[in-house]
Amino acid sequence: MVQPVLSIKSLVVEIPTRKGVLRPVDRVSYDIFPGEILGIVGESGAGKSMTGNAVIGLLERPAHIVSGDILLSGNPIHNLSASEFRKIRGKKIGMIFQDPLTSLNPLLTVGEQLVETIIEHLAVSKKQAQERAIAALEEVGIPAARERIGSYPHQFSGGMRQRVVIALALCAEPDLVIADEPTTALDVSVQAQIIALLKRLCRERGVGVMLVTHDMGVIAEAADRVAVMYAGRLAELGAVRDVLSDPKHPYTYGLMGSTPLASRGLKRLNQIPGSMPRLGALPEGCAFSPRCEFAQEVCKTGSSPFIANVDAQAACWFPLPHTKSRSSK
Amino acid sequence: MLAYVLRRIFQSLIVLLAVGFVAFAMFSFVGDPVDNMLGQERTQADIDRLREQLGLDQPFIVQYWRFLEQAAQGNFGLSYRQGRPVSEIIAERLPATIELAFVSGFLAFVGGVGLGVFTAIRRHGVLPSFIMTASLIGVSLPTFLIGILLIYIFSVEFGWLPSFGRGEVVDLGGWTTGFLTASGLKALILPAITLGLYQMTLIMRLVRTEMLEVLRMDYIRFARARGLTEKTINFRHALKNTLVPVITITGLQLGSIIAFAIITETVFQWPGVGLLFINAVQFVDIPVMAAYLMMISVMFVGINLIVDILYFAIDPRLRIERSVGGH
Numbered sequence A: 001m002v003q004p005v006l007s008i009k010s011l012v013v014e015i016p017t018r019k020g021v022l023r024p025v026d027r028v029s030y031d032i033f034p035g036e037i038l039g040i041v042g043e044s045g046a047g048k049s050m051t052g053n054a055v056i057g058l059l060e061r062p063a064h065i066v067s068g069d070i071l072l073s074g075n076p077i078h079n080l081s082a083s084e085f086r087k088i089r090g091k092k093i094g095m096i097f098q099d100p101l102t103s104l105n106p107l108l109t110v111g112e113q114l115v116e117t118i119i120e121h122l123a124v125s126k127k128q129a130q131e132r133a134i135a136a137l138e139e140v141g142i143p144a145a146r147e148r149i150g151s152y153p154h155q156f157s158g159g160m161r162q163r164v165v166i167a168l169a170l171c172a173e174p175d176l177v178i179a180d181e182p183t184t185a186l187d188v189s190v191q192a193q194i195i196a197l198l199k200r201l202c203r204e205r206g207v208g209v210m211l212v213t214h215d216m217g218v219i220a221e222a223a224d225r226v227a228v229m230y231a232g233r234l235a236e237l238g239a240v241r242d243v244l245s246d247p248k249h250p251y252t253y254g255l256m257g258s259t260p261l262a263s264r265g266l267k268r269l270n271q272i273p274g275s276m277p278r279l280g281a282l283p284e285g286c287a288f289s290p291r292c293e294f295a296q297e298v299c300k301t302g303s304s305p306f307i308a309n310v311d312a313q314a315a316c317w318f319p320l321p322h323t324k325s326r327s328s329k
Numbered sequence B: 001m002l003a004y005v006l007r008r009i010f011q012s013l014i015v016l017l018a019v020g021f022v023a024f025a026m027f028s029f030v031g032d033p034v035d036n037m038l039g040q041e042r043t044q045a046d047i048d049r050l051r052e053q054l055g056l057d058q059p060f061i062v063q064y065w066r067f068l069e070q071a072a073q074g075n076f077g078l079s080y081r082q083g084r085p086v087s088e089i090i091a092e093r094l095p096a097t098i099e100l101a102f103v104s105g106f107l108a109f110v111g112g113v114g115l116g117v118f119t120a121i122r123r124h125g126v127l128p129s130f131i132m133t134a135s136l137i138g139v140s141l142p143t144f145l146i147g148i149l150l151i152y153i154f155s156v157e158f159g160w161l162p163s164f165g166r167g168e169v170v171d172l173g174g175w176t177t178g179f180l181t182a183s184g185l186k187a188l189i190l191p192a193i194t195l196g197l198y199q200m201t202l203i204m205r206l207v208r209t210e211m212l213e214v215l216r217m218d219y220i221r222f223a224r225a226r227g228l229t230e231k232t233i234n235f236r237h238a239l240k241n242t243l244v245p246v247i248t249i250t251g252l253q254l255g256s257i258i259a260f261a262i263i264t265e266t267v268f269q270w271p272g273v274g275l276l277f278i279n280a281v282q283f284v285d286i287p288v289m290a291a292y293l294m295m296i297s298v299m300f301v302g303i304n305l306i307v308d309i310l311y312f313a314i315d316p317r318l319r320i321e322r323s324v325g326g327h
């Protein structure tokens, strides 16, 4: 079997606060394989970015990993020293941020930013780095890359800037790319192009992509598998086809009710009442139980369902039957 | 770019005209120079002759124009007190002030930026906290008090450094310098610290605040995510962005050093233009005061202009937009 590029095993991230310890990431496990896009969805505050930051070693104090493993191509990276981790960043793991307007340094040309990254990670001369930088820009679809390499970020449009950001994330040829809402800040018209570009690069280079998004449409369009997060936990994990057409977790079911996916034959059923609990005030048992219309007594008092301990696609004691049979009720 | 510079130069000229008017107005409205220059035993003929010599019999607007004409050539007439050309007196005194301002400006900039960056990068720690606390004191103590304190400690108590004057100077064809003798250098230390300390603490606090702000920006996080070293991030990415806003204020600070020099020069009896000005005020020596005023404003305006152009050179965003916008 192919080795996953990224393997997260029961990862726990904690934030000590005056009011107690918060767990923005709680026992999350998943793999990402080469050439695969894993979509991560969930409400704001579900812990999507926190997981990504943990993987690339950029958790901001006081957040820190307390247990679990992060393996990059089979090698554990969660306990590397700061300087060892730095060498992996950019080289093995690339990251794409949400807002291309703010992720580029306004005072350096895009060429300078590419070259400094390439030289940092690859054993090439400055001249070779320059050539590679031009090639990287060409690959992400910047027209006249050779002329535009000396331009400053503000001379590019938003969509073009996000292409530059992608070129920067990929210029040292990482095995894994974390894209944290890469299209949220962009015009609708260019969103699809950027997603298509990511998808193409992922396939061509065999890069594993962690694609964080709020947009189920993006998941349906680009992802191979999807992980649904809720209150720091994994609610559901499975192939996009299965999860979208046949969600097992009541939360996923509701989440899709609140996104327009009529084209896929999923009728909008019910908005999920209430909102995600704060991390400091999680209910006992299943974190979703206060909002779940199928909640039973065990859900509220018993142990919390995790994908590992329910051994299924969804972290739910009472996974749903097929959508079609339910919606006809 | 050219249009922008020309516009700025035009604005500067307006400012100078206004200051020139104030300086000139002093001639017309403050005291009567003839009174000051002629002794008790004067005749009306003496007075008239002198008035004519000084051009005081002309109409106001003509006098103003002549004043500007002369001022543009660096000619401010004769000092009422010394009876010598003002330009000559200023030329004698200027090197002392410029050397002092240069050294303290350098101290303020290098020390301010260095300490600002240091305290921003090492946010937690005993030394940075100490520096921050000390800087608060530096900002709140008045300059003359710092000067007197330094004199008390280093001149009176320890006797290491002189408490007044410039020490021995070397004349390099019209420019007297204290840089070339040991006593000249020693004499520079205390006044330079006194004059630069306030500016240094201001620059340091400004740099620190800006740098902390910049370090929170997305592009710094992105630089980190690209695996750049902390050194590259701090000094290539963060420092450059920090300096853009800092440079304007710093430039003005350096300009104000020359103005602030009046106090320091008085405390240390430093023979520069500031001391000259204070003495001129005491004797209502209008030509000297006017010349000083004009000189200071030319410096301020000049520094402002340079800072603007520098700003322009550093920030590519301004370069493009302004040159495209055509102002």
Ligand SMILES: Nc1ncnc2c1ncn2[C@@H]1O[C@H](COP(=O)(O)OP(=O)(O)OP(=O)(O)O)[C@@H](O)[C@H]1O
Pocket (backbone or CB within 6 Å): A015, A017, A022, A024, A042, A043, A044, A045, A046, A047, A048, A049, A050, A051, A061, A062, A063, A279
């Ligand atoms: N310093 C902190 N102290 C307390 N709580 C924090 C801190 N930093 C983050 N959190 C919490 O951690 C949780 C996870 O945040 P995260 O940024 O991963 O959410 P997200 O899923 O990426 O949301 P979004 O879609 O808004 O980006 C949030 O509930 C947030 O409130």
Ligand code: SF4
Pocket (backbone or CB within 6 Å): A249, A250, A251, A286, A287, A288, A289, A290, A292, A293, A294, A295, A296, A299, A305, A315, A316, A317, A318, A319
């Ligand atoms: S475990 Fe219970 S409460 Fe939680 S989602 Fe499943 S049915 Fe709902």
Ligand SMILES: [Mg+2]
Pocket (backbone or CB within 6 Å): A048, A049, A050, A180
């Ligand atoms: Mg996020």
